[in-house]
Amino acid sequence: MSLLWDLPLRLAFWLLLAPLVPGLINRIKAWVAGRRGPPLLQLYYDLARLWRKQVVMSSLASPGFILGPAVAWVAVVVAALLLPLGPAGTVLGFSGDALALVYLLALARFATAWAAMETGSAFEGMGVVREVSFAVLAEGSILSALLALGVQSHSLALNQMLAPTVGTGSALLAAGLFTVLLAENCRVPFDDPNTHLELTMIHEVMVLDHSGPPLAAILHGASVKLLLFSVLLVQAVLPVANLPAPAAAALLAGGVLGVVVGIGLVESLIARLAFRKVPLLLTTAFLLCLFALLVAWKGGAG
Amino acid sequence: MSSTTTPFALLPNGSALPWSEVPAWSPEDLVTATARELSEGGRLCAWFGQSSKAGVVLVSVIAFDADASLAVARSTPVHRSYPALTLLHPQAHLFEREVWEQHQVTPEGHPWLKPVRAVAGSHPLQGEYFRVNGAQVHEVAVGPVHAGIIEPGHFRFQCEGEEVLHLEIALGYQHRGIERALRGGPHRATLAQMETIAGDSTVAHATAHTVLRAALAGVEAPLRAQWIRAIGLELERLANHTGDLGALANDVAFLPTASACGKIRGDFLNLTALICGNRFGRGLVRAGGCGYDLDAARLSTLANRLATAVRDADQAATWLWESPSVQSRFEGIGTVSSRQATEIGLVGPAARACGLVRDARFDHPTGWYRFAQAPVAVWPTGDVLARARVRALEIQRSGEFLRTQLAAGVEGPIEEPLPPPAPDALAIALVEGWRGEVCHVALTDHAGRFAGYKIVDPSFHNWMGLALALRGQAISDFPVNNKSFNLSYCGFDL
Numbered sequence: 001m002s003l004l005w006d007l008p009l010r011l012a013f014w015l016l017l018a019p020l021v022p023g024l025i026n027r028i029k030a031w032v033a034g035r036r037g038p039p040l041l042q043l044y045y046d047l048a049r050l051w052r053k054q055v056v057m058s059s060l061a062s063p064g065f066i067l068g069p070a071v072a073w074v075a076v077v078v079a080a081l082l083l084p085l086g087p088a089g090t091v092l093g094f095s096g097d098a099l100a101l102v103y104l105l106a107l108a109r110f111a112t113a114w115a116a117m118e119t120g121s122a123f124e125g126m127g128v129v130r131e132v133s134f135a136v137l138a139e140g141s142i143l144s145a146l147l148a149l150g151v152q153s154h155s156l157a158l159n160q161m162l163a164p165t166v167g168t169g170s171a172l173l174a175a176g177l178f179t180v181l182l183a184e185n186c187r188v189p190f191d192d193p194n195t196h197l198e199l200t201m202i203h204e205v206m207v208l209d210h211s212g213p214p215l216a217a218i219l220h221g222a223s224v225k226l227l228l229f230s231v232l233l234v235q236a237v238l239p240v241a242n243l244p245a246p247a248a249a250a251l252l253a254g255g256v257l258g259v260v261v262g263i264g265l266v267e268s269l270i271a272r273l274a275f276r277k278v279p280l281l282l283t284t285a286f287l288l289c290l291f292a293l294l295v296a297w298k299g300g301a302g
Numbered sequence: 303m304s305s306t307t308t309p310f311a312l313l314p315n316g317s318a319l320p321w322s323e324v325p326a327w328s329p330e331d332l333v334t335a336t337a338r339e340l341s342e343g344g345r346l347c348a349w350f351g352q353s354s355k356a357g358v359v360l361v362s363v364i365a366f367d368a369d370a371s372l373a374v375a376r377s378t379p380v381h382r383s384y385p386a387l388t389l390l391h392p393q394a395h396l397f398e399r400e401v402w403e404q405h406q407v408t409p410e411g412h413p414w415l416k417p418v419r420a421v422a423g424s425h426p427l428q429g430e431y432f433r434v435n436g437a438q439v440h441e442v443a444v445g446p447v448h449a450g451i452i453e454p455g456h457f458r459f460q461c462e463g464e465e466v467l468h469l470e471i472a473l474g475y476q477h478r479g480i481e482r483a484l485r486g487g488p489h490r491a492t493l494a495q496m497e498t499i500a501g502d503s504t505v506a507h508a509t510a511h512t513v514l515r516a517a518l519a520g521v522e523a524p525l526r527a528q529w530i531r532a533i534g535l536e537l538e539r540l541a542n543h544t545g546d547l548g549a550l551a552n553d554v555a556f557l558p559t560a561s562a563c564g565k566i567r568g569d570f571l572n573l574t575a576l577i578c579g580n581r582f583g584r585g586l587v588r589a590g591g592c593g594y595d596l597d598a599a600r601l602s603t604l605a606n607r608l609a610t611a612v613r614d615a616d617q618a619a620t621w622l623w624e625s626p627s628v629q630s631r632f633e634g635i636g637t638v639s640s641r642q643a644t645e646i647g648l649v650g651p652a653a654r655a656c657g658l659v660r661d662a663r664f665d666h667p668t669g670w671y672r673f674a675q676a677p678v679a680v681w682p683t684g685d686v687l688a689r690a691r692v693r694a695l696e697i698q699r700s701g702e703f704l705r706t707q708l709a710a711g712v713e714g715p716i717e718e719p720l721p722p723p724a725p726d727a728l729a730i731a732l733v734e735g736w737r738g739e740v741c742h743v744a745l746t747d748h749a750g751r752f753a754g755y756k757i758v759d760p761s762f763h764n765w766m767g768l769a770l771a772l773r774g775q776a777i778s779d780f781p782v783n784n785k786s787f788n789l790s791y792c793g794f795d796l
Contacts (some may be wrong), residue, residue, distance in 0.1 A: 027596060029557060031557075032557070033557050033561035035561060067704070122440065122441070122442045122443070123442070126442070161692075187554075188555045192555040194555070195554065195555065196449040196450045197449065197450070197781040198444070198449055199442075199444065199777055199778055199780050200553070200778045232636065235426055267555070267557065268557050268558070269557075269558070270556070270625065270627040271493075271551075271554040271555055271556035271625060271627040271628045271631055272554050272555040272556075272627075272631070273627070273630075273631075274630065274631055274635075274776065274778075274779065275464060275776055275778050276464075276776065277630070283405065
């Protein structure tokens with residue numbers, strides 16, 4: 001397939017399908033609670049509504065307040081484009097793109113934190129501190145998970161890395177990456193995407209003062225990131241890339257759906273962690289990924 | 303000292319006393335005598351100023367919980383200042399600030415003398431706040447406009463990182479002048495105003511007011527009315543406790559209990575509506591009795607639906623205790639020791655969660671509670687878990703109380719006209735609302751009209767408890783602590 005067709009198709013996949021993921025999670029939560037729940041397409045409606053709205057800006061904030069969400073959105077979308085999609089591979093792949101992916105996500109976080117600090121609000125400053133300190137631990141887990149895949153495949157290109165052989169390491173990676181997914185995407189037990197209580201928020205409080213199109217970019221970027229992590233998790237654990245296209249598509253879709261159901265069930269059945277316990281769980285995730293790395297390493301040697 | 307040796311005038315809950323029989327001492331002696339009683343097991347129910355031609359008179363109302371009696375004394379007119387009672391008993395601190403704010407009488411030596419509601423035209427937020435200095439210390443201001451649909455109040459945190467060193471709460475945004483409006487009353491609107499002191503405690507405040515009116519008139523409401531009021535009061539407790547358990551679960555993102563309790567709370571509210579047509583019990587309590595009767599058909603519907611709702615609430619509460627993730631959020635969070643609780647005069651579930659056996663239905667029974675009582679629910683640990691546990695226990699016990707009492711009603715009229723109120727008298731009524739002790743004190747003039755009316759909502763005693771609970775806690779645990787107290791802003795602001 002030529003790049004001319006491939007790139008727009010992939011962009012369409014990421015941009016158009018991503019807002020479906022939070023909708024699915026909300027439906028699962030509503031189903032468990034015995035409620036009817038919001039419409040599946042609620043986030044699409046919200047994005048359309050926000051896009052038509054005006055931007056309210058603090059008189060203290062510099063243009064960084066608007067630039068931050070834009071940079072973050074672009075960074076997350078480019079990171080998503082780096083990710084191979086099963087046998088279709090990647091369009092922008094190069095050796096070392098795995099590290100580029102991690103740094104693009106870090107850039108997105110930096111931009112969001114920057115925009116939050118622009119408001120000068122105590123709440124948002126508090127949120128930034130929390131987000132950044134937890135990210136330090138989460139990034140370690142992602143890096144060791146990618147290292148494990150790299151050692152396994154003797155490559156630093158995502159295209160080769162994400163064609164794993166299923167084994168003990170996969171189970172460890174799945175548990176570790178799922179925990180990191182919950183932390184990185186502000187889901188329970190780390191954060192509560194539904195809360196209205198500023199004092200308990202991590203990510204949500206950083207975007208409290210945003211409105212209109214920048215807020216739409218933030219919400220849309222968050223959904224792309226959630227889909228990105230789900231696709232990454234499925235491909236890091238299941239040998240999607242080695243299958244023929246229809247089977248790969250089915251396995252990928254099924255895997256992502258499984259992750260989404262998992263998130264919905266976690267959010268339905270357990271309470272949030274106290275902040276002082278968050279580092280414990282993140283360290284556990286890091287150890288799981290580290291053990292996956294050890295298994296890959298020893299497995300490669302043996 | 304107990305009620306047998308006190309120099310105070312004694313009276314049981316829900317009764318009146320001629321004003322001339324209330325002993326009058328100099329302000330210094332009143333402070334000393336009150337301090338002595340409080341040191342020896344008394345509890346300050348109310349401390350307020352009453353303007354008279356000769357000047358401002360202080361009135362002290364103390365409860366002897368063990369003897370089921372209330373003690374009253376007053377001072378001679380105060381000249382500008384008197385020695386502060388707060389120095390000896392911190393439970394008086396808000397009362398003395400209130401007297402200072404309303405009557406410009408200074409309690410000498412009060413450690414934190416600032417307005418309670420800032421009624422002098424200024425904004426409650428614009429006051430002096432206690433400040434902690436230090437390079438690492440930062441201040442977080444929350445409210446008065448909050449993210450949820452709740453009442454306005456301002457919270458000022460002094461934090462070191464995530465840890466709260468000190469919390470100061472500034473209220474008064476909903477001050478409506480209820481006590482002032484009552485002077486010269488009761489008016490036609492009075493009962494409606496009583497019902498809206500705190501809308502979630504409609505039956506509690508309306509009952510306290512009407513018990514007091516009956517006491518001034520020297521009568522008692524018909525027995526059947528007292529029975530219906532008790533049913534209304536317990537339904538109010540069931541609905542609010544269930545709502546609180548759901549809100550606590552929601553704050554730690556525990557969906558099962560949060561969703562279930564939201565629904566069950568509605569079930570209880572609908573039971574109140576079944577009796578009087580209003581989910582919050584408006585119009586149920588009337589001055590001379592009750593506005594609505596319960597016929598046999600409605601009684602059996604009520605009993606059936608109640609049994610289901612209590613069972614559901616019990617199940618939803620059990621999910622909380624069985625979830626380790628919830629337990630780790632509740633256990634050891636926001637602990638108030640029983641000594642602190644005694645010193646600051648906590649009431650209601652917040653006090654019982656510190657191991658204090660303090661329940662006006664048990665200690666000072668009036669109305670139907672003289673004939674039937676639910677066991678007092680106590681939990682010893684003083685943390686968020688204890689406050690949740692006390693609520694769950696009270697749901698069980700109120701449910702059981704209602705189950706037996708619904709079958710034990712008496713026949714008779716539900717409303718009788720009140721005779722004219724006694725002139726120059728003082729009357730006191732305590733009612734254990736779901737949030738704690740609701741205290742109403744009325745003074746009448748020579749024509750039997752209200753010359754003064756003091757309302758003490760349980761929130762007035764308990765806000766300090768929330769501030770203490772937050773010491774040394776993570777600021778992110780404030781919401782769950784706040785819900786565990788669930789205090790009223792409008793009940794405080796009056």
